[in-house]
Amino acid sequence: MKVSGSVALVTGANRGIGRQFARLLLERGASKVYATARNPESIDIPGVQTLRLDIADPASIEEAASVATDVDLLINNAGISTHTNLVTGDLETIRLEMDTHFYGTLGMIRAFAPVLATNGGGAIVNMLSATSWFSHDGDNAYAAAKAAAWSLTNGVRLELGKQKTLVTGVFLGLADTDMVADFEGPKVDPADVVRAALDGVEAGKLEVLVDEWSAHVKASLARDPFEFYGPSLSS
Template structure:
């Protein structure tokens, strides 16, 4: 897809990878950017002629409908918003496991169902889903998150086939560890969100369906391709 001509809608735009995507999109000179956040006040510094703030909790279906009505010229949707609860599936609070599934799977699904018809009407474009290497094999220390992102991976594969004839490319992004608030508690080498944002947009521009945006992701996907159980063993050690 020609990113420079796109009108792009980004969820979870107020921090982390979402914020870095807004900065990178501004540099590339796209047509318009809808920057969506549950906390619109956090977008105040980003707002410009190019960047339109949108209030959006992706688990709120009324807000999703209002967002698509407001952003009806969108040609690229980046489903970046995500939640992560630490803990085992066996004993972490059920509300947190439900929250991860509501956000990462159902929230992404609400967005896709609302925006796919609009992107098709606008002549086609792209949907980009932020997944993780833990979509491909579970990391038991974040068991609920892994399950929700595995569901989002399955969704990505399904809609890729559903939308192929409608001119909408569907991209999955599988970062390794990225230096954001989400995994601030984890001590390990991390890639900067700016580097990940750049790699995502390069991948979309080059038509790469599955984007591994950093060194850790590229190394882990090799392992997964050789033997999925080896990736599971590696993630179990986290």
């Protein structure tokens, strides 16, 4: 999969990592970039083709797929973070997390898989998170939804391999975006996240670990979970 000459569609392209995807795809030679958002008027990137798209709305997804029939690179970036726990949190808010990160991503893949097949297979990038692999008190709905999206990514990769579609999962800790503005700690430049993701796609990688934190968390899965969660359980 080559970025240069590709036709890409980016969800959540009005800010943060999605905005950098749209910008850098053009910079790296994509022939067309569909930049999508629930409010496309908020997209201010010269050279893109804007589309209205709400990934939590199946009808909106189908409409976008009927327009963007030349796509061969799908970037599933749109997401939310409601900072909701599972035991005491509002169930509708928890469902919104799952509807966005799992069902929304799945809806995009189901709608665009035939488009990608027609256009030679292409690639899908799913923006995931280190929280696909660990939970955090205060944000457990997000972690559960991202864990589901990771499993989804592994599953559709097997199914779409038959049509030669590459499916790449991208993982990181914190990027310097509005979503995590209130969090303290090291944050990755969103442009660096996008560069790593696009380099990974061109290299045919199944997973891209953007930062050391993501690599650390994934490595911890092979160890006793008490090593990771012990201090939190005793506090």
